[in-house]
Amino acid sequence: xxxxxxxxxxxxxxxxxxxxxxxxxxxxxxxxxxxxxxxxxxxxxxxxxxxxxxxxxxxxxxxxxxxxxxxxxxxxxxxxxxxxxxxxxxxxxxxxxxxxxxxxxxxxxxxxxxxxxxxxxxxxxxxxxxxxxxxxxxxxxxxxxxxxxxxxxxxxxxxxxxxxxxxxxxxxxxxxxxxxxxxxxxxxxxxxxxxxxxxxxxxxxxxxxxxxxxxxxxxxxxxxxxxxxxxxxxxxxxxxxxxxxxxxxxxxxxxx
Numbered sequence: 243x244x245x246x247x248x249x250x251x252x253x254x255x256x257x258x259x260x261x262x263x264x265x266x267x268x269x270x271x272x273x274x275x276x277x278x279x280x281x282x283x284x285x286x287x288x289x290x291x292x293x294x295x296x297x298x299x300x301x302x303x304x305x306x307x308x309x310x311x312x313x314x315x316x317x318x319x320x321x322x323x324x325x326x327x328x329x330x331x332x333x334x335x336x337x338x339x340x341x342x343x344x345x346x347x348x349x350x351x352x353x354x355x356x357x358x359x360x361x362x363x364x365x366x367x368x369x370x371x372x373x374x375x376x377x378x379x380x381x382x383x384x385x386x387x388x389x390x391x392x393x394x395x396x397x398x399x400x401x402x403x404x405x406x407x408x409x410x411x412x413x414x415x416x417x418x419x420x421x422x423x424x425x426x427x428x429x430x431x432x433x434x435x436x437x438x439x440x441x442x443x444x445x446x447x448x449x450x451x452x453x454x455x456x457x458x459x460x461x462x463x464x465x466x467x468x469x470x471x472x473x474x475x476x477x478x479x480x481x482x483x484x485x486x487x488x489x490x491x492x493x494x495x496x497x498x
Contacts, residue, residue, distance in 0.1 A: 245285070247412035251419075252312075254282040260304070262291035264311035265378035269371045272313050280315035281419060285411070289380070306385035306397070308407055311378040312415065318426050324375070325472045325486075326431045328354045328368040329440050330421040331377045335364050336443055338413035339381075342398070342405055349445035352465070352474045352490055356381075357445060360492075361396035379414070383407060432470050441468055446490060451476060454489040461485070462493070 249255050254277065261267055268284045289302070289309040312331075318324050332354025339356055340348035347359045356364035364381045382390070382397030383405050390400060398405035421436055428434035441447065446465045453461040453476060463478030473484040 245408045245411060247408045248283065248415060251412055251415045252281050252283040253279045255285070256283070257285045259286065260288040260290065261286050262289070263378075264289060264309045265367060265369055265376050266291075268311040268313055268376050268378075269369065272371050272374055272376065278313055280313065281415060282313040283411075283415065284311045285309065287383075302380070302382065302385060302391075303389050306383065306389055306399075308381045308383050308411075309378065310381070310411060310414070311376055312418065314375045314377060314422065315373070316426065317373075317375055317422065318429075320429070322471050323425055323430060326425060326436055326440075327375055327377065327422070328366060329431075329468075329472050330425065330436060331366050331368060331379065331418055332356060333436070333440050333443055334414050334417035334421060335366065335379055335381070337417055338410050339363060341413055342410060343401065343403060346401070350440065350443045351492065352444055352446040352468065353472070358396050358401065360445075361394055363396050363398070377418075381410070430470065431472065437468065437470065437472075440472075444468065446474065446492065450493040452491045452493050453485055454491075455485075456487055461488075465490075 244257055264284045264286055271278050286309050288304040332350045336348050336350050336356045349357050351357050354366040355362050364379055366379045368375055368377045384399045385397035387400045424434040425436055431437040449465055451465045461478055461483060463476040465474055466477050467475045469475055469484060473486045476483045476485055
């Protein structure tokens with residue numbers, strides 16, 4: 243059996259050789275199949291039409307990345323608490339990645355990109371489907387340095403590590419489910435400890451950032467904190483702005 247550790251955690255795990263988008267496939271399954279319970283998981287190593295945040299395309303050479311989509315049916319009732327699901331996924335994946343990269347600096351770029359020593363190894367996209375949420379993650383596994391799409395990307399192979407995909411996936415699923423269960427039980431991210439955990443792992447905080455807002459506006463300032471609703475707080479010209487959506491770029495400080 244492939245992915246035996248993950249099989250023991252996922253309620254339903256399907257591995258496909260090739261597909262356009264694991265998120266699109268799992269959303270369709272969730273709507274049409276009654277046997278897709280909470281923590282149903284779909285995996286491929288060859289995704290041809292993946293999407294990232296802001297409708298960006300996400301395509302990797304066949305066999306070089308692991309695309310994972312997870313169906314979450316047990317989620318908070320409060321819409322404000324549901325906004326923490328993508329951040330919880332980023333935190334869970336960062337911890338799964340860090341477990342296989344001892345000594346490396348593994349962090350989360352708000353809201354949920356996973357970075358290793360400042361370079362992106364995983365992107366995450368959460369999408370609502372009815373009363374559930376599908377969370378997709380793309381992890382660069384065996385991608386060589388030459389195959390990396392941009393200089394700011396990395397992979398396990400580029401770091402000289404032969405990743406254990408099964409252990410990575412099992413850790414991700416278990417931690418994500420545990421974080422969501424705690425969030426539901428507590429009712430909010432602060433009481434559940436999720437806020438503190440994400441804050442501790444978030445490398446965006448304290449940095450100069452440039453935020454491209456959905457309406458085309460550009461905001462430049464310093465990321466100071468994550469608020470109780472999961473929004474990034476950016477101070478610009480003495481005014482604090484709460485960012486709930488936008489493309490955040492870490493900007494090098496002058497002289498660095």
